[in-house]
Amino acid sequence: MVLIVAVAAAGGAALVFFRPAPPAIPGEPARTGWSFPASPPPRTPSRARAPERALVYVAGEVMHPGVYAVSGDARVRDAVALAGGLRPQADPVSVNFAAHLQDGDEVVVTAEGGAAPATATHHRRAGHRKRHGKHRHHRLDARTLPDGASSSVSDGASPNLSDAPSAPVDLNAASAAQLAAIPGLGPRLAERIVAFRDANGPFDSLDELLDVAGVTEARLDAIAAAARVR
Structure with a gap:
């Protein structure tokens, strides 16, 4: 009797483990015992940011x-x-x-x-260089004084060496005519410096002349001995 029960149990287990696979549904891919996640599509390079x-x-x-x-x-x-x-x-x-x-x-x-x-x-x-702890963002606009504008220096001062001032000129007190007499500046830049000074206040150092359009480092070196800031 025990032997019959054991054989019956073994037969039932065999039916469980060896059941035939369900028939495939037409139109669907056949299933296998293992499944894998689909591979992500290849990345296409993003267009460079304009x-x-x-x-x-x-x-x-x-x-x-x-x-x-x-x-x-x-x-x-x-x-x-x-x-x-x-x-x-x-x-x-x-x-x-x-x-x-x-x-x-x-x-x-x-x-x-x-x-x-x-x-x-x-x-x-x-x-921009700092002045009194704040950044200066006012640069002389060409519309304020066009680069091709004619000079209005009253005394006709020229940047010739013979007209050069005997003492350094104070950038914060000099007129356009006095600045124009400094070798290396001339009337056009002198007017720009005065306009920039009126718009932004007095200069703190000679280096701040670089904030004026047209004043390069080479030009600043050329006028350093003839100009000063009080």
Whole structure:
């Protein structure tokens, strides 16, 4: 009797483990005993982010000085082209036309025979010196004093060495005529310095002249002995 029960139990277990697989449903793939998660689709490279636009200031010997919007990958030549190109008296080697631009850059094109650029690129990066603990963000706009405007110096002072002042000139007290007499400045830059001083307050150091459009490091070195700040 016990033997019969054991045989019956073994037969039932065999039926459980060796049941035939259910018939496949037409239109569905056959099932297997193992399943794997579907592989994720291959990633497609995302399109490069479009460069942002930047604002740059173009000054000096260009047809239309001013602030221009350029693409994030623009170069100096693009900014000069937006400003109408070079004037006839411009020195084409005073700037590096292949240099990349950043937001807030200033491109200054000098005239032939003018002060040599301090660097090969001859355009200043964005950033302003601190005055009284605050950043100065006021740069003389070309619309306030066009780069091609005629000088209105009353006494006709010239930047010749024979007219150079005998003592250093105080940048915070000098008139446009007195500043124009400093060798290396001239009437045009003298008027810019006075306009910048009126708009931003007195200078704290000679280095702050670099915030005036058209004043390069080379020009600043040239006038350092003839100017001072009280």
